Amino acid sequence: MPLRIVVATGSSVPIYRQVVEQVRLAAATGRAKAGDALPSVRTLAEELVVNPNTIAKAYGELVREGIAEAQPGRGVFIAAKRSVYSRAERARRVEGALEEFIHEAVCLGMPEEEIRALFEKRLSRADFKQGEDKP
Amino acid sequence: MPLRIVVATGSSVPIYRQVVEQVRLAAATGRAKAGDALPSVRTLAEELVVNPNTIAKAYGELVREGIAEAQPGRGVFIAAKRSVYSRAERARRVEGALEEFIHEAVCLGMPEEEIRALFEKRLSRADFKQGEDKP
DNA sequence: GGTACTGTACTATACGACCTAGTACACATC
DNA sequence: GATGTGTACTAGGTCGTATAGTACAGTACC
Known part of the structure; x- marks a missing residue:
């Protein structure tokens, strides 16, 4: 497949x-x-x-x-050599999305603890290694 | 002004x-x-x-x-009564941006701890109350 | 060589989002 | 009435996205 x-x-x-x-x-x-x-x-x-x-x-x-x-x-x-971004390069590319997320949350008046809770909840659902076809 | x-x-x-x-x-x-x-x-x-x-x-x-x-x-x-979104409504509106952020980070192979570190660093810089003209 | 696949390049067209330009109307204030 | 306000409408331009069609060079296989 x-x-x-x-x-x-x-x-x-x-x-x-x-x-x-x-x-x-x-x-x-x-x-x-x-x-x-x-x-x-x-x-x-x-x-x-x-x-x-x-x-x-x-x-x-x-x-x-x-x-x-x-x-x-x-x-x-x-590609063979999985685009190896440096830590700095990787962070730079991700920061835009992070900025957007924090901005949105703060604009809506979401308290700090709730933002953290939402983030942790979502992070725990992320799969970092092997992907499966039927999640 | x-x-x-x-x-x-x-x-x-x-x-x-x-x-x-x-x-x-x-x-x-x-x-x-x-x-x-x-x-x-x-x-x-x-x-x-x-x-x-x-x-x-x-x-x-x-x-x-x-x-x-x-x-x-x-x-x-x-507006007077600051659009009081419910917790659920607020979370729903923020989740899209959060999804985008996590997706981007995972796609670039950023390890879980680094994502968390980046998030915490940015969150600590966010101002949740009064805004000033010259940050 | 011939055939069938592959990626790539090019032109032309259509559509929608965004922005501009101009005009018009109803309302509030003085 | 004059002025300033938000709102609505039409018309046109630009740009990104997607489609349609054609063409060319490279690879694989018989």
């Missing part, structure tokens, strides 16, 4: 972005291992009832980010 | 959204108190060198969210 990808066409987030995020998550959690092949541009496009260009755009972004590697004529594969 | 609002025209986030966020934050931190008048649509538009419709859209959203109240012919004012 070459990695199941699904998208919500009605969502406000672009289709190509959804594809990028899913592959990124699969690669990060280990559900997709280095060397695994992604569905071909045309195959996935047909499966999702979406234009091949949209998938090509998503794959292009994955290659640009270092998550995947394209081998022209063969296909696109999960 | 009727609440200073600034926007970055070059930003990717829409102008009207920036206005909404700034008023929302000012109201939440107490920098703008209940009954305080917002700049008039035309005044703020001229000040920011922006179309009045853009400001009207932002104010409309603030009224819809309950942060402000419009008095036709008089102006727009910070």
